[in-house]
Amino acid sequence: MEHVSDKALILGKSREAWLKAYPLLGDIMATKPVNWLNPGLQGAEDTLKTLPIHREEILEASKRLERFAAYLAQVFPALQETQGIIESPIRPVVKMQQRLDQQTGIALKGSLVLKLDSHLPVSGSIKARGGIYEVLVHGETLALEDGRLHLEDDYRLLDAPEVRRFFGKHRIEVGSTGNLGLSIGIMGAAMGFQVTVHMSQDARQWKKDLLREKGVEVKEYATDYSLAVAAGRKASEDDPASYFVDDENSKSLFLGYAVAALRLQRQLKASGIEVNREHPLFAYLPCGVGGGPGGVAFGLKQVYGDNVHCFFAEPTHSPAVLLGLMTGEMEEVSAQDFGVDNVTAADGLAVGRPSGLVCRMMKPLLAGVYTVEDEQLFRLLAQLDETENLQLEPSALAGMPGPYRLMQEENMIQWLEEQGLTQYMNNATHLVWATGGSMVPEKEMDAYILRGRELL
Numbered sequence: 001m002e003h004v005s006d007k008a009l010i011l012g013k014s015r016e017a018w019l020k021a022y023p024l025l026g027d028i029m030a031t032k033p034v035n036w037l038n039p040g041l042q043g044a045e046d047t048l049k050t051l052p053i054h055r056e057e058i059l060e061a062s063k064r065l066e067r068f069a070a071y072l073a074q075v076f077p078a079l080q081e082t083q084g085i086i087e088s089p090i091r092p093v094v095k096m097q098q099r100l101d102q103q104t105g106i107a108l109k110g111s112l113v114l115k116l117d118s119h120l121p122v123s124g125s126i127k128a129r130g131g132i133y134e135v136l137v138h139g140e141t142l143a144l145e146d147g148r149l150h151l152e153d154d155y156r157l158l159d160a161p162e163v164r165r166f167f168g169k170h171r172i173e174v175g176s177t178g179n180l181g182l183s184i185g186i187m188g189a190a191m192g193f194q195v196t197v198h199m200s201q202d203a204r205q206w207k208k209d210l211l212r213e214k215g216v217e218v219k220e221y222a223t224d225y226s227l228a229v230a231a232g233r234k235a236s237e238d239d240p241a242s243y244f245v246d247d248e249n250s251k252s253l254f255l256g257y258a259v260a261a262l263r264l265q266r267q268l269k270a271s272g273i274e275v276n277r278e279h280p281l282f283a284y285l286p287c288g289v290g291g292g293p294g295g296v297a298f299g300l301k302q303v304y305g306d307n308v309h310c311f312f313a314e315p316t317h318s319p320a321v322l323l324g325l326m327t328g329e330m331e332e333v334s335a336q337d338f339g340v341d342n343v344t345a346a347d348g349l350a351v352g353r354p355s356g357l358v359c360r361m362m363k364p365l366l367a368g369v370y371t372v373e374d375e376q377l378f379r380l381l382a383q384l385d386e387t388e389n390l391q392l393e394p395s396a397l398a399g400m401p402g403p404y405r406l407m408q409e410e411n412m413i414q415w416l417e418e419q420g421l422t423q424y425m426n427n428a429t430h431l432v433w434a435t436g437g438s439m440v441p442e443k444e445m446d447a448y449i450l451r452g453r454e455l456l
């Protein structure tokens, strides 16, 4: 671990001054698990009116995905069953809940439900929402501008050889820890685009191999995510035919993620799960740069207002959004500034500097952020495999400790009381967002599970 010398200033302030202003920084800098409740949280109704992204834009994004559905069903056979809609199921995990109750000695109030974005078709992670959506936006924009497409056309025409050749004159670039690169690469290549993915050091080899098989150019960096993104942005700026998917600032990505909330509303209704004042919904969202969990949380607040309570979950070694929000410094601050190394086995969450866009959107909407140790992710991974026969990648388990933190931790218990929620907890739904895993090769998955078992 890196160390910040006592005398070095952090963003112009001494270490003591930071610790005095934010005592939680002591544990954060020592990479101990923490639970932070957001003092900036405000009532949803008034707040949502003041934010720079609006409800109508989520509806537009949803409509755009419907326009593309027939096309998607044609290019991805896996989408035929859902007529081109990329969606994942929800699943109550009663056995896992029993197992965790037993282990913690706490009977969780309410029910534990997983949102299986791990099993999203096409690219097997939450990035199949934002990443694919942004490629579609770009393709649609180019084709409309060129007069090759009209909004009321059958979008399957985009799969014609001459349109693919047209897309082939354009390049899409992205910086990624792996999963965003997979989504952009798979979708971009399917449309005929040239794609370059700038991969950070954390990216798994199989993700790079899979992309290269699809004809995607993969550039590898010996640096972390933020620098891979910067390199991608620079390369793209130098090429007029190149479009950069900016994971740190993209509104399109954000909206693609947000559409999840509209679909979830239908799924919960269909499953007979109520959400209202007396039946609160808690969402626990694994967080890297913030776009995925931010977009989903924003959508959920639009749908459920003050009856949904969103928490982000970050690795103890990558508390990017936590630092951004807690210090109010947003994207100006990084984990490394505070001597935290951003080294984690949760590769999808290995981000040191948060998205400024997401920090600003979440400041009044997010209930809190908690951090999780890698070892706990692996233990949960093995336990979920054992109890539910569900296989997730380590990042995707970060949401799982959330419900038990709410029951166990002093400050969380007090927060529930202050929010007037304590009396309704027996009716609560704890929605743990399982963000990835179904594309992990079997051998890798076996190694993850083994590592988890050894830690139990």
Ligand SMILES: *Cc1c(COP(=O)(O)O)cnc(C)c1O
Pocket: 125, 126, 127, 179, 180, 286, 287, 288, 289, 290, 291, 292, 293, 294, 348, 349, 351, 393, 395, 396, 435, 436, 437
């Ligand atoms: C990318 C990713 C996340 C977090 O999304 P961000 O937009 O980076 O915050 C969570 N889980 C998995 C598996 C991911 O790939």
